[in-house]
Amino acid sequence: MDTRTGLPVVGMVGAGQLARMTHQAAIALGQSLRVLAAAPDDGAALVAADVQFGDHTDLAALRTFAKGCDVVTFDHEHVPTEHIRTLAAEGVKLYPGADALLYAQDKRAMRERLSALGAPVPRWRPDAADLASFGDEVGWPVVAKAVRGGYDGRGVWMLDAGSPLPPGVELMLEERVPLRRELAVQVARSPFGQVAAYPVVETVQRDGICVEVLAPAPGLPEELAVAAQQLAIDIATALGVVGLLAVELFEVDGGLVVNELAMRPHNSGHWTIEGARTSQFEQHLRAVLDYPMGDTTLTAPAVVMANVLGGEPGGMSIDERLHHLFAAEPGVKVHLYGKQVRPGRKIGHVTALGDDLDDVRERAGRAAKWLQEGSLRPRESQ
Structure with a gap:
């Protein structure tokens, strides 16, 4: 709780444009938004009053950041799941929690869970081992996605029969949806x-x-x-x-x-x-x-x-x-x-x-x- 305002302190891990615009919303609500920034020129670090610097993959930095926050949330999905679980076990309130956030971090886990729920998803395969048979089944080209990471067109490849697989990337496959x-x-x-x-x-x-x-x-x-x-x-x-x-x-x-x-x-x-x-x-x-x-x-x-x-x-x-x-x-x-x-x-x-x-x-x-x-x-x- 911010003793100056009597209102909660929200911590947001990440200091990009999403945190910057969340800060603007927090002002109107009277909330104090603390951001964990990687660098002083991050978008939210340029405007927020309460900025701490650290790496979102560093558990010690996350612990320090969370101290004094009523709740911690995220402007990206890249905080390691095990760190979120550790902080939660230590009494930090984090939303979304690790059990939910996993499905935005890991595309394979997301496809498995949505399929189990009966949600409409493309036909897919958990890895690229059976690329040839899958392509013959659903038609070419096949969509290959990095299981973790990737955004704005990155981490997605259209593969034809005989196409080489992107090196060093854990992949899953999906049909190309019409x-x-x-x-x-x-x-x-x-x-x-x-x-x-x-x-x-x-x-x-x-x-x-x-x-x-x-x-x-x-x-x-x-x-x-x-x-x-x-x-x-x-x-x-x-x-x-x-x-x-x-x-x-x-x-x-x-x-x-x-x-x-x-x-x-x-x-x-x-x-x-x-x-x-x-x-x-x-x-x-x-x-x-x-x-x-x-x-x-x-x-x-x-x-x-x-x-x-x-x-x-x-x-x-x-x-x-x-x-x-x-x-x-x-x-x-x-x-x-x-x-x-x-x-x-x-x-x-x-x-x-x-x-x-x-x-x-x-x-x-x-x-x-x-x-x-x-x-x-x-x-x-x-």
């Missing part, structure tokens, strides 16, 4: 067991990176949207998740297939800062503190979030681009993460709201393109 599009749904769950579901969104990918999120998912039949929300609630409940759960989905002929799970605030929910009555970051804090859940309804009929990726070196400074953007698009909200710019790196996002999806999407895409390239021309159609 998807119509990618969707995502987020739910929050408290220790008490209360759940709150956000509207289902469409995520638009390019080169394995999410470039846009459309809320709500356009043209999604109501019965399928309800089914997606119920599926996410069922998974969160069965796995004992506390905090945010993001379920990435494929829409296919005849229904839905689960792609990935994340147990933290997620890129597919950044739109909620302006686009929902309660942002995903506030909701995550509410959940881990066992507060009642907030309202998840949209604040506008159409909301679009577009990721801002780093562009090539040179040209206008980011500050100059902001000047021009705000003059051209005063209604677009900008979130920059304090990151050094590298080509293709997520350095921020923009959100636009309105009544007409096409107009909102064009404004968001134009704003993201300007911040990336210094050009206000609309993005190429996705």
Whole structure:
């Protein structure tokens, strides 16, 4: 408990953009957010008052960090499971717990558990030993995934018959799903067991990176949207998740297939800062503190979030681009993460709201393109 405020201290392991935006939500709630950062220029370390430095794989650093925290949570899934179990045994309250977080850390364990629950998943194999027979069974190419790690297109390979396996990587195999599009749904769950579901969104990918999120998912039949929300609630409940759960989905002929799970605030929910009555970051804090859940309804009929990726070196400074953007698009909200710019790196996002999806999407895409390239021309159609 923070004796200055009489309110809990929440510790977040990791100090990237998710912790940075969680810090913003904590300010409004009066909470004290402590972050464990790897370096002084981490996004949250640049803005948070209570910053400790250490490696998330160092048990001693985690012990020191957790001291004085009422609850500890995470902005990534990479804390070793055995460290989480050790801290919990020593009396530290951690959400999500190790038993739940395992299924966001280990894709093989996730597929095994979801299959046992009867959740819709692609056909898969636990390792790459039977690549040839599996490819002949489900069709080529086959998707190979690193069992642990991997994000934004990393750790995923499309293999044809005779393709060499990536060296030094523990792999599992999945069929290539004939998807119509990618969707995502987020739910929050408290220790008490209360759940709150956000509207289902469409995520638009390019080169394995999410470039846009459309809320709500356009043209999604109501019965399928309800089914997606119920599926996410069922998974969160069965796995004992506390905090945010993001379920990435494929829409296919005849229904839905689960792609990935994340147990933290997620890129597919950044739109909620302006686009929902309660942002995903506030909701995550509410959940881990066992507060009642907030309202998840949209604040506008159409909301679009577009990721801002780093562009090539040179040209206008980011500050100059902001000047021009705000003059051209005063209604677009900008979130920059304090990151050094590298080509293709997520350095921020923009959100636009309105009544007409096409107009909102064009404004968001134009704003993201300007911040990336210094050009206000609309993005190429996705």
